[in-house]
Amino acid sequence: MHAIILAGGKGVRLRPYTTRLPKPLVPIGDEFSILDIVLTQLSNKGFSGATLAIGYLGELIRSYVGDGSKWGMKIDYAVEEQPLGTIGPVLHLLDDLPEHFLVMNGDILTDLDYAELLGSHEDSGAPLTVATYQRSVKIDFGVLVTESGRIVEFSEKPTHHYRVSMGVYGMSRDTLAGYMPGTPLGFDELVLDLLDKETPPNSYDFDGYWLDIGRPDDYDRANAEFDDIRSTLLKGSP
Template identity: 35%
Template sequence: MKNWKDILIAPETTILQAMKLIDETTMQFAAVVDNTMHLLGTVTDGDIRRGILKGLSLDTPIREVMNNVPICELEGKKASYYKQFMIKRKLKQLPIILQDNILHSVLFSDELEHAIKKENKVVLMVGGLGTRLRPLTEKIPKPMLNVGDKPILETIIESFKNFGFTNFILSVNYKKEMIMDYFQDGSHLGVNVEYIVETKKLGTAGALSLLPEKLSEPFFVMNGDILTKINFEQLLNFHNDTDSVATMCVREYEYQVPYGVIETDNHKLLSIVEKPLHKSFVNAGIYVLNPNSLDRIPKDQFFDMPELYKILMQEKEMVSAFPLREYWLDIGQVDDYEKANLDYNGGAL
């Protein structure tokens, strides 16, 4: 484990001394502080090289080349927040400060990733035929279609991984070899991947009856054609905090009636509302389930997720809805696929 105190230097430290420290610690980074631990700046190998190119001597104080407005964050936030912050800004190190700019610690991206890993499984349903996306899916399964420079499924896996979820089970069927050959055991992506092979259509919940082992923690289930910016850690926390057996992500759907809607009392006309706008919550295809919910799923039979939720509600179990306010797109048709690529190129993803 890296010791962030090893990379602390004073502003009077020479460029040569800072170079030696950066090389010896192999962290490619140093934090410049005064004798009261106030953060004055940061220095990278690149900062030093740019100083040398400007003609500065190796005896020059490091304060002449340091970044005196470093990117930093306040102490006290969750590890997943810091990781997302670092990913967004492409940082390998992040100084953490107290309110008065006193350096509290330094986070490193590789250690942070290891620290927030969670054991909860993620089951991704990726066996569909993708009929509505033909001809795009005639030779390639929908989850393997590229959005930007990578398959949809890889983006989904990376989204979970960013919040520490690295254990995946892929339920495959249509053109399964292409998916299994690409992802294999997931090690090249820094995750663990297992597979359920559906020999027939089992629906959005039926494949869960084929899980290879008894689960001990709440787990995610998600359709493999959804792109979203949801915070999966927040979703899991909500599920646990509400003592839910099952949680369904829902999103608001608006539709406008293209006619004037009337209200009557027998033959008497009471009101006319012209082209009213209606709002409803709809299923977003992302779920969190407790392991005991699996007992309600019939073995190796077609069974959709809404049926499972209906059974749980009939049994008076705690079943919750988690409203999405983040980006969400179900890539069901060619127009959706085109929108996903536009969103990717526009920075929404």
Template identity: 35%
Template sequence: MTTNWQKVIITPTTSIRQALEIIDKEALRVALVVLGCDTLVGMVTDGDVRRGILKGVELTDPVDKIMNKSPLSANVCLSTGELKKLMQERQILSLPLVDDEGRLVGLKTLYDTLTVDKRENPVFIMAGGFGTRLKPLTDNCPKPMLKVGGKPMLEILINNFKSHGFYKFYISTHYLPDVIMDYFGDGSKFDIEITYVHEEQPLGTGGALSLLPDSLPTEPLIMINGDILTNVDFAKVLDFHVKQKSDATMCVRDYEIKVPFGVIEGEGHEITDIVEKPTYRYFVNAGIYIISNEIIQSLPSNEYLDMPTLFENKQLSGNKTLKFPIHEYWLDVGRHDDFNKAQTDVHELGL
């Protein structure tokens, strides 16, 4: 978000000359016209000023004579990628941000969406599985290293994280670890840092957390299975975890089951309802987690633990455990049909 957006706030009675001076001084090419403290009622660009002058408006006149009174705005919860797409589609250079109550809370420029701030949060990728269901493709290759669209799935995943500013990676290995380590090395050729965590015996996704080194950054950690193809905005998930003060956050997907028959409900022999071909919807685990450092430090070393059990244990211990629904593209490449689908999807997604 543009840090000096408050400096371009003006009122409807501000003169056109003053608005033009602010637009020129702050180099944002726009002034935000606000009523009260936070109600956006218009926007002014240098183009609006030029068009006003051509119509005979004086520079001493108030900006409400020339301002755009129906400016496009966006909810502050939208991801950087979504904001970028919206601005490109509308061919605009800046976009006011509002909260759920419609209050002005920021300004995003197209330039902001093209620059990515580095994030110190560690990313832990689970890449040690055997990939049994994808044999014979995985006979001599770890599943995350299978190529989709000409690149290993693990590289596609890392590139997605990089696009959101993440650069500290930890990769859990077990099956054919040399294939992964020989390809990525220490990560320097990919402009990232990689630390490998080798499991002598499979410890489950939760147990592998206990093998992370003492030098691990204390910021919340993102954990993800290495066989997932997705364009999830990981920064948005992390921001939710921090804002909600969560200890452990699980990303979930909406999953529906369509029953092709009439479902009979009842008590004993009595029929109470007949539902024709119903659809049931559930949230399912998407294999993406945000784990706070305190949780990681509390885990017993080198003991098997899966993530659902970890969440159950921490919930019983009074920790705050939350779910975060994701609606972006997501594919668990676990079967041959999934792998074939990924070959097509990766081009459409531009990953």
């Protein structure tokens, strides 16, 4: 099993933490970085290799991770000279990848079983499998629906429920074969293309622990919770 870890972003929303460190290397707890946790989890689930798509401060990531032997994996690198979106960096790598592989953001904390997700994707025959998580948003106002100047529906402070992408995907080479390497390709564009072709992606619904380290508040929460969730995130590790 092989994973592509997207680690090339500038982490603008997480500044000032990312002024001198790429986001995947910001520390969590006293002894880990986000990337360290992700690689440990992948190794524990049987992934033998990973490709790190690097850009901003990428040499720091390369220096920290090396060849991956610390995690019992073989790790190589793809350098992103310009922003290519979520899927764009993968296009250069297709010839060297297995038929089915994992793509994931390098800045998430979750106890999702990556091997189970990839196995589910392979068994489904879907062009893409997206790990999804339910989020609830409470509206603090009375919500009105109007038509022709009249109120036709009213809800007092409703809560809306959505399934959102977790930033982890099961993917297949055939799905990306028609796209030109070197051109930007976002996750949103890929999903819309698949819907237009009437080949919809699968949803892999997950209800465990998931935190996207995107903002200082998220990062502070991850550190505050880490002692409580460490055993959950690092099951099978010493």
